[in-house]
Amino acid sequence: MAKILAVAALLCSAISSVQADIPGAASYTVSSAFPTSVFSSYYLKPEATAEPQPVIYDPILNTTFPLNLTNPKTIPTVNTDPVYYPQAVTNLTNATSEALVQVALSEIKSIIAGEGGLSGNCSKCIAALSVGKFLAQTAPSYVPDAMISLCQSTGFTSNASCVTAYAAGSYGAIWTQVLALADVNGLDGRYICSTLSTTFCSAPSTSPLNTTGLFPKPKPANATAPQPSGERVKVLHLSDFHLDPRYSFASEANCSSGMCCRYSSAMTSQAVFPAPIYGAYKCDTPYYLGLSALQSIGALTGTGSGQAAPAWTIYTGDLMSHDSQNQLSRAYTEYIEVSVYEMFKSYISGPVYSVLGNHDSSPEAIDGPHSMPGPLGQQFSWNYDHVSSLWQNNGWFNATEAKQASIHYAAYSVKNEYGLRIITMNTDFWYKSNYLNYINSSNPDVSGTFKFMIEELQAAEDAGERVWILGHVLSGWDGTNPLANPTDLFYQIIDRYSPHVIANVFFGHTHEDQVMIYYANNGTVQNTSTALAAGWIGPSVTPLTNLNSGYRMYEVDTGTFDIYEAYTFYSDVNNFSDLNGTGPVYQFEYSTREAYGNASSWPADAPLNATFWHGVTEAMEADKSLVTTFNTYQGKSSIRSPNCTSDACAEAKVCYMRSGSVALGKACPQGFASVQSPYTGKNF
Known part of the structure; x- marks a missing residue:
């Protein structure tokens, strides 16, 4: 009996400790009443059995979006967005162009059949690209239909999927640009063929990077970060909202x-x-869920009415729903940008620093560098202008900052009122599904994104500033999302400016709760002394796929801008069908320090930095139960997350956490990266 009472006392003490450490309420039950005041008017008012349809007015474009854009019964499947083609090298008649198409298709089919003497799928694919390049340069507007015809006649995929993939208003015009401008016989061609199918060409490995002259100054020998101020503020991290107004x-x-x-x-x-x-x-996230998550933030994080608001909020991308490309358009993108940012402003005090995700464009995942010839270099400026103007309109940016963002692909460098410099990037310029990255792929910085980042980091170093870097698509983990060469360059940048300038790095994209560690010298030696920076991957608001809905809050020192605590919150999506008369419950999930700090013997007064996280990976190697804990939190405590109890899974998880680039991630055991079983490998 004495032993039982002692154990009970210990458990009560532990529970009290957890309760004392959480920043706000342990849970928050959202009211079932829809907060109608968020939007000024509605086409279809909220009901207990229907998704509301608010009237969304765009203050930048001075337009009101029509109901049929989002009404579930009237989803447009054809858009009239502008289509951009490369400039033809000569003017041909329609008859000549049509004849060229038939000759090109015939030649490509003969290459596929092996009639040209070529052996191996990679050689055949590259030879076929050469024919496609000629057609894209001579009769560009005919290429999308030719690709659809080739796709369907060869059975490459279903007839409907061929149209979705290669129609001009989908990706057809984009692929035409790629064919016309890429070096199809070189590295570009191998990337293109590998993207079409790894049975054609294997994915290219990381190319050697010449770092001569890359940085304006060498890394200071004895560079140190500023001292902690002892003052801490709360910072909110939201990611992957994926609003679905068509739910x-x-x-x-x-x-x-x-x-x-x-x-x-x-x-x-x-x-x-x-x-x-x-x-x-x-x-994806219906209005009811998105607003429930936002309503819960104040109570759970201790930043509600009468309490200190978040000092700032970071949003690491993906506003849009996961619609097929034929249901996307500029107008739908703009609608969701306005709607989600309006909801943020209704519930979040202080500035929101956002990045664009791969879904926050149309066509999805596509962004092109300004260096592309003629009007192609500005074909996505409509989006950069739009979001930067919305950020200014919401009071998060001034006019100078908004202008900078509109020029730099919706990326920017701003210093907030606490003295932290926030540098963001548009990670579509390393995302594997941005096909325009296959033009001049030997250049890891064809967009100039990293040149801008280096300039801003150097200025920050010279001024003694600390920096957070924000992006969407993570640079490493298992190495399956980005391209190798840009992430290699990014890794060198992190090495050069960490840990004295760069305090933390943040991503989203996977929808999961993850973390990565960046080390010195390309991670060739991975230990506590070489760990430089941590990359925090924020959990998603959307449940897609097989995940709970969640978000995170950090406690941040205002001197170093290191993170001293991270609290994660979630709502159990599995219970949503059983709700009766109430909204969902959002609740405290875990404290990072409590979950991992004791296992790694981390000092209570030390920040949760890269050294901390490397210690966690060492503790995971010694105690597989800690891997199980990490795996549970990775899916936000979803009942659908697969177990990670095997030695192979544990080894892979540790390897992913230590992999901040494609090269490192690809060297890890594959198959354990996601907890969205059986949907690993999905493009988020």
């Missing part, structure tokens, strides 16, 4: 393909798993 209540939430929770006259009355009003595991 359809009671539609099928467990579909086998495409976006679930979408209207279908055939399925709505026969749904096996009817979509709850607050969302489901295979669906």
Whole structure:
């Protein structure tokens, strides 16, 4: 009995300790009443059984978006956005162009059949690209239809998918630009063929990087970060909102393909798993869920009414829903940008520092460098101008900062009121699904993004400033999301300016709760003395796929801008079908320091920096139960996360955490990167 009482006392003490350490309430039950005041008016008012349709007015474009853009029953499948083609080298008649198309298709089919004497899929693919390049330079506007025809006649994918992939208003015009401007016989060609299928060409490895003259000054021999101030502020980290204003209540939430929770006259009355009003595991964020998450922040983080507001908020990208490309458009992108930022402003005090995600563009994931010839260099400026103007309109930026963002692909460098410099980047310029990256791929900085970053970091070093770097697509982990060469360059930048300038790095994209560590000298030696910077990957608000909805808050020292505590919160999506008369419950999930600090013997007064995280990986190697803990939190405590109890999984998780580049990530055991089983490998 004495032993039982002692254990009980110990458990009570532990529980009290947890309660004392959390920043706000342990849980928050959201009211079932929709907060109608967030939007000034509605086409379709909120109901307990329907997604609301607010009237969204765009203050930048001075336009009101029509109901049919987001009404689940009237989703447009054809858009009239401008289509950009490369300049033809000569003017041909329609008849001549059509004849050239037929000759090109015939020649490509003969190459595929092996009639030209070529052996090996890679050689055949590159030879076919050469034919495509000629057509793209002579009759560019004919290329999308030619690609659809080739795709369908060869059975490369389904007929409908061929149209979705290669129609002019989808990716057809983009691929035409790539063919016309890429070095198809060199590295560009191998990237293109590998992207089409790894059975054509294997993915190119990291190219040697010449760092001569890369940095204006050498790294100071005895550079040190400023001393802690002892004053801490709260900083909110949101990511991957993925608002779905087209969410359809009671539609099928467990579909086998495409976006679930979408209207279908055939399925709505026969749904096996009817979509709850607050969302489901295979669906994006309905208005009800997005607003619930925002309503819970104040109570859970201790930043609500009468309390200190977040000093600032970071948002690491992806506002848009995961629609197929034929349902996307500029207008839909602009609608969601206005809507989500308006919701942020309603619930979050202080500035919000945002980056664009791969979904925050149209076509999805595509952004082009300004160096592209003619109007191609400005084909995505509509989006950079739009979001930067919204940030200024919401009071998060001044006019000078907004102008800088509009010029630098919606990336910027700003110093906040606390003295922290925040440098952001548009990570589409290293994302594997941005096909325009396959033009001049031997240059790891074709957009000039990293040149800008280096200039700003050097200025920060000269001024004694500390920096946070924000992006969307993470640079490493298992190495499957970005391209190798740009992440290699980024790793050198982190090495050069860490830890005395760069305090932390933040990403989103995977929807999961993860972390990466950057080391000196390309990570060739990985230990506590070589650990330089931590890359925090923020959990998503969206449940897609098989995850709970969540977000994080940091406690940050205002002298060093190091993180001293990180609290993560979540809502159990599995319970949404059972809600009756209340909204969802958001609750405290874990404290980073409590979850990992004791296991790694980390001092209570030391920051949660790269050295801390390397110690955690060492503790994980010694104690596999800590890997299980990490795996649970990776999916935000989702009941659908697969277990990670094998030695192989544990080894892989530690390796991913130590991999901040493609080269390092690709060297890790593959197959354990995501907890979104069975959806690993999905493009988020």
